[in-house]
Every structure is written in C-alpha cells, then in structure tokens.
Amino acid sequence: xINKEKKLMNIEKTEKNIDKNNTSVVxxxxxxxxxxxxxxxxxRTRHISQTHFIAIGFLLMILLGGFLLMLPISSRDRTWTDPxxxxxxxxxxxxxxxLAVVDTYSHWSLFGQVVLxxxxxxxxxxxxxxxxxxxxxxxxHIGLRQRDLLKESVNAFEIGxxxxxxxxxxxxxxxFEGLGAIIxxxxxxxxYGILRGIWYSIFHSISAxxxxxxxxxxxxxxxxSFSYYVSDPLVNIVLCLLIIxxxxxxxVWKDIVANGFHFKKYSLHTKLVIVINTFLIIGGAVxxxxxxxxxxxxxxxxxxxxxASVFGSVTTRTAGFNTVDTAALTPGSKLITMxxxxxxxxxxxxAGGIKTTTIAVIxxxxxxxxxxxxxxxxFKRRVSDDVVSKAYQVFMLNLTLALxxxxxxxxxxxxxFDDVLFEVISAVSTVGMTTGITRDLNTFGRIMIMLxxxxxxxxxxxxxxxxxxxxxxQPVAFPVEKITIG
Numbered sequence: 109x110i111n112k113e114k115k116l117m118n119i120e121k122t123e124k125n126i127d128k129n130n131t132s133v134v135x136x137x138x139x140x141x142x143x144x145x146x147x148x149x150x151x152r153t154r155h156i157s158q159t160h161f162i163a164i165g166f167l168l169m170i171l172l173g174g175f176l177l178m179l180p181i182s183s184r185d186r187t188w189t190d191p192x193x194x195x196x197x198x199x200x201x202x203x204x205x206x207l208a209v210v211d212t213y214s215h216w217s218l219f220g221q222v223v224l225x226x227x228x229x230x231x232x233x234x235x236x237x238x239x240x241x242x243x244x245x246x247x248x249h250i251g252l253r254q255r256d257l258l259k260e261s262v263n264a265f266e267i268g269x270x271x272x273x274x275x276x277x278x279x280x281x282x283x284f285e286g287l288g289a290i291i292x293x294x295x296x297x298x299x300y301g302i303l304r305g306i307w308y309s310i311f312h313s314i315s316a317x318x319x320x321x322x323x324x325x326x327x328x329x330x331x332x333s334f335s336y337y338v339s340d341p342l343v344n345i346v347l348c349l350l351i352i353x354x355x356x357x358x359x360v361w362k363d364i365v366a367n368g369f370h371f372k373k374y375s376l377h378t379k380l381v382i383v384i385n386t387f388l389i390i391g392g393a394v395x396x397x398x399x400x401x402x403x404x405x406x407x408x409x410x411x412x413x414x415x416a417s418v419f420g421s422v423t424t425r426t427a428g429f430n431t432v433d434t435a436a437l438t439p440g441s442k443l444i445t446m447x448x449x450x451x452x453x454x455x456x457x458x459a460g461g462i463k464t465t466t467i468a469v470i471x472x473x474x475x476x477x478x479x480x481x482x483x484x485x486x487f488k489r490r491v492s493d494d495v496v497s498k499a500y501q502v503f504m505l506n507l508t509l510a511l512x513x514x515x516x517x518x519x520x521x522x523x524x525f526d527d528v529l530f531e532v533i534s535a536v537s538t539v540g541m542t543t544g545i546t547r548d549l550n551t552f553g554r555i556m557i558m559l560x561x562x563x564x565x566x567x568x569x570x571x572x573x574x575x576x577x578x579x580x581x582q583p584v585a586f587p588v589e590k591i592t593i594g
Contacts, residue, residue: 173198182220203565206321206428206540213326232318288313321428321540355453392421428540460538
C-alpha cells in the first residue's frame, strides 16, 4: 500500500511538472506570436504606398536641387541665391514646368545649368525610372516592389514586361535626345562656337523632349525663349518633334514599335492618344493662325506665320517655349492657349496637364450618354466605368486646384485676373508659359505656384491621395437618394 501511494504521488508530481512546462511553452509561444504581430503592425504602419513614395521622392529631389542651386558655385556672379528663388527654380525644373523667377542664362553658372539639366532629365523620365536604371547598371535585382513602382510611374497597364518597357524608354530617350542635339548643333555651333554650341544643343534637346521649357538664350534678351528663331524651320521642326514624341507617352511608344504604323492594330489607348493629339495640334494651330494673323505674327511672311502658329500649338502641350510674345497674345489666343495647356500631353509621358485620354474619355462619355448608349463607347470598344470616373475626378481636381490657387493669389496681390488665371493653369499643367507675372509674384504667390507645379507633376490624383489614406474604406453603404441634375 505504501509503495502504491508513493507511486501515485510521483505520478501526480510528474503530471504537475508537465503541466507547468506546457504552460510555460504556451506562454512563450503566445508572447512570441504577440511580438510578431506587433512587428507586422509596425511594418504595416511604416509601409509607404506607391502614391506616397512618388510624392516623397519628388519632394526630396526638389529640396536637394534647391540646396544645390543656393550655393555660390551655381550662380554666375558666385553669390548665394536666395532660398525661395532656388527652391522655385528646383521645383520648376524637377516638375518640368519652365516658369522662372530669374533668367536661366544670366543668373546660373555652368554648374547651375548642369544641375538644372539633371533635374529636368530626372523630372521628365521620373526618378523611379532613373533609379531602376542605376539598379540595372550595377546589376542589382529588380524586385516586385520596384517593378510595381515603375509600372505606376510610367502608367503601364501591367507589371509583366515592365523591364522591357524600361529598356524601350531608356534607348528611345537616348536616341531622340541624341538626334535632336545633333541636328540642333548644325544651327548652334556656327552661331555660338563648338563648345557652347554643343552645350546649347544638348540642353535644349533634353529640355524640349522633357517638355521643360527652360532655355539659355538670355544673352539675346532676358526671358526671350526662342523668339529669335521664329522663322527658322530647322529649330522649329526639331523642337516640335521632340515635344510631340516626349508627350506621346511611353506605352504608346511600345505599341508603335510593336505594330508599326498599322493604326487598326493599336490598343484603344494608343488610338485615342494619336487622334486627340493630331486634332489638338492642327486645330490649335489653325485657331492661333486666325486669331494672331493681325497681331503677333502680322509682320511675318506666310512661312513664318505658319511656323509660329504650329509651334504655338505644340509648345502649349506642355513644353513652355515661345517664339512670339505670350503677353501680347489676343484674348482669344490666350483662351485657346489655356485650354491646350490644361489638356496637356498624354499619360506616362514627360508632359503634364489632365492628359489627352482624360479629355477624350469625358467627351466620349458625354456623347454616349446623349445618344442613350450603354457605357462610353469608341472604336467598337467600351471604356470601363472606373476609367470614366477617374477621368472626371482628374478634371475636377486640376480645375479645383487652379481656381483655388488663383483665388488665393488674387486676394493677396494686385495682379490682373486673366494673367493670374493664365499663370495657375500653366503651373498646374506644368507648361511654363507666362504673360510675365512670374517675377512679380509675392512670396505667398510663389509658394502657391510651387505647390501647383508639384501637384501637376506627380498628378493631381497622386497629390490628393498622398494627403489621405486611400486604403481606408467606408464601413457601411448608405441609402441611395435621388438628386435632380440639370
């Protein structure tokens, strides 16, 4: 009996130890699980969305560019540039706009001009595209995260084949900018000498392709842009082609390379881009020719009048160069210019504006509704409701940003209504054309224009989403109630 009791006591003691050990193991596992969950939650909170990443990236690039332009080595007279002017210029170059508070040639040294050109090139192609390029040069692995960011940056449809698209962008940019510089050299080298002629050719080829609008002709006259070449066919044609090609969009490049000039084989996106671009360029040129016939182009021969009208139509899309005095345009021409600026180029390109496809989708949607058709239909295809909704959002966001900034500037200055309206549309569309009030803006006005340029370059949708949490969904669906429209 005694031995049995001892055995029972030993068994109970062993069971207690096992339970204690099990409890300890469970406790450790629970703590480990809780710790891992906490780490995941922390990572999730620190995770930066694509929109935030692009917005922060451009902001950091602007701040770095502003710092470099402040330095005495960046100015021609080797003095410090005031922070606001340096930051404004860095914003304008990074956002490939072209608005300037100081003359590019007379204020910036060669070092400063090189900084401007680097910012223009990065801003035109996008810092994500440049970053992926460096990764490929150093043979680093391009992960899914980088590929997804690149897809978002160039507005590609899918992540598959994105590296091949990047190669097309890289080689295409190199070829077009290189050819542009070589052809422009035939004009600039005889006029400015070998070294300066080569530099001018490279600078203006990149500036045109990236739709930046910065020029180095301040020695002929401050803020004169290409007005001294208004009758030069070579300069006009080369710049127009660079602006148009840069503004088509990288996805359109891919489609044209794959299908040649067979229009029927193109995707719906490419078809809309080509049709709208052609219509806007020709239509804009005709309207400017009629409106300015007795005004800014009155003293020119017919060839120069046509060149000036075509260049005026192309540069508003959103290069920012000019061959005639923008401030001297008729009210009708200014209105035409503002409409063309607001529309801008195409998605995934170096151009700004609400984009050609946005205005195309809105027009298609309106016409389809008037015809009582089911959905927005064009070229025997239906545009998805999500795309239609996004088009209206982009239109309203850009318009709201421009009108809000205009109201703020008018309230804090004595500038003219039409000049301010022209300036804010030029800024939010990253065009760079101006009636001459950029230098007259006060500190608040310059800050507002900088914000518009920044929002216009990263995209109004990206700008809006970077200020809110796009992943936060409405927990409930509210009841529907009718509203009378029209």
